[in-house]
Amino acid sequence: SLACCLMQRLREIGMRGTEYAKAQAGTHRLRLLKIGAVIIRNTRRIRFLLSSAYPHQQLFCQVVARLDTG
Numbered sequence: 001s002l003a004c005c006l007m008q009r010l011r012e013i014g015m016r017g018t019e020y021a022k023a024q025a026g027t028h029r030l031r032l033l034k035i036g037a038v039i040i041r042n043t044r045r046i047r048f049l050l051s052s053a054y055p056h057q058q059l060f061c062q063v064v065a066r067l068d069t070g
Contacts, residue, residue: 014063031056032063 007025010032015021020028038049048064050057 010063010067014066016066018059018062020059032060035060 007028010028011021011023011025015023015028020031023031035054036051040047040049050060054060
């Protein structure tokens with residue numbers, strides 16, 4: 001049930017106003033969560049290095065920014 005709640009919040013907050021706002025959870029998983037990235041963890045921040053060929057990079061950054069502000 002936790003995964004369901006997380007996906008619901010992702011849809012409500014992160015995807016608001018985007019083309020994927022009413023998409024199914026499987027679409028969100030494939031487009032935003034099931035991607036290859038390098039994660040660098042520092043003492044002050046965590047960085048995600050996405051491939052420049054990732055087609056939804058701008059959307060990913062927009063969703064992360066929205067979820068960060070709550």
